[in-house]
Amino acid sequence: MDPRCPWAWITSRWMLEVEQVRPLETRFRIMSLSVLNEGREVPEKYRQGMIDGWACVRVCVAAQQQHGDEVLRPLYNAMGRLIHHEKAGLGHDMIRAALEEAGLPADVIEAAEDNSWDKKLRAEHHEGMDPVGSEVGTPRDPRARPGRRAAGVLRPRAHPCPRGEAAGKLWDGVLAVASTDGFFELKRGRDRDPIFD
Known part of the structure; x- marks a missing residue:
């Protein structure tokens, strides 16, 4: 989870819907678009976001390390x-408001500009991403076994977010294709920007 990624945000809303209609619990993990895209050529319009994005995920790592995964x-x-x-x-205004809303101490914001958190941030990012490969994003199948490439898939980009049983049916489909040995890709062109509903 990188809070600034619109696609991950929409996927997280979908997964929270899936929790209501399927017996699963979504576990949030830290990933960073800034780490993921290090050394890659990114369009000019995304470059400042790559710089600014460190603060949010540093705060997430600090909160996790100080207060547990559940935060x-x-x-x-x-x-x-x-x-x-x-x-x-x-x-920082957004981060302070988020910390308050999440019931976390205000001083966690000190991690935003503290690059000593970057080693742990990178470790958390790679722990979640390396098993699925660099070509995929979230979510990762929680039933993946160690020592085997996880049944990770590039976030299904369904927007607006499916609700209720429609969210469950999409999840069923993702599990079906992800668990098929030799299945690697299903994609079609996107004709709209993210829809946040």
Whole structure:
């Protein structure tokens, strides 16, 4: 989860819908678009976001390390809502508001500009991403076994987010294709920007 990624945000909303209709629990993990895209050529319009994006995920790592994995869900929910729905940007005001909403101490914001968190951030990112490969994003099948490439898939980009049983049916389909040995890709052109509903 990188709070600034619109596609990951929409996927997380879908997974929260799936939890309501299928027996699963979504576990939020830290990933960073800034780490993922290091050394890659990115369009000019994304370059500043790659720089600004470090603060959010550093704070997520610090919160996780200081208060446990369970704080990632409420912190991500708060940051994502503020970034994508409230258009609050990536700055310290947004992070302070998210920490307060998630019930976390205000001093966690000190991690935003502290690059000593980057080693742990990179480790968390790679722990989640390396098993599925660099070509895929979230979600990762939680039933993947160690020592085997996980049944990870590039986030299904269904937007607006499917709700209720439609969310469950999409999940069923993703599991079906991801668990098929030798299945690697299903994609079609996208004709719209992210829809946050």
